[in-house]
Amino acid sequence: TQLLEQSPQFLSIQEGENLTVYCNSSSVFSSLQWYRQEPGEGPVLLVTVVTGGEVKKLKRLTFQFGDARKDSSLHITAAQPGDTGLYLCAGGPSNTGKLIFGQGTTLQVKP
């Protein structure tokens, strides 16, 4: 059974600080996706990483896929209150359509 473990589960920081969220598995994934979910809404896709070692940047967010495609990280630089939300990593066996989600990281950025 493929599992994804995220850490930390909760993070409360001050505006302007940097943070990193980790997503780890003992299994290889063909791709990993990162989502952000706000209260009362569905998850919104931020990025998909496909190639081992790949790094993608989305403004102040940097996503990295591990060389062995078993782990990924999300780094936020100079966090802002608007970054507050639940961050989810997800992956799935290719060609099955079944996404496995981590348990999520709840981020609170205080002004």
Add this chain to the structure above:
Amino acid sequence: DAGVTQSPTHLIKTRGQQVTLRCSPKSGHDTVSWYQQALGQGPQFIFQYYEEEERQRGNFPDRFSGHQFPNYSSELNVNALLLGDSALYLCASSWGRSSGNTIYFGEGSWLTVV
């Protein structure tokens, strides 16, 4: 272009009752998946529908069933509701069945079982 739409947004049911949740996929999408998300947790895959058939299923009992219509819309049915079925039910749509395809989520249906 409408995204994924779900109805109802909130509902309250009593233990033992049955519930039907509805989903209209994003325009151009032919695949619908359903997820259950407990408070503070990540979504869990229930099942996926493609070409009006259930193609993949997660670890959920037979009380959870679904249907996909010719216009690609879908329903999720849950029978004999338990308190533990209280959760946010998310519908997601994509073009094609691969987990590598970009999927879009609706805002979900909040189910409370009392």
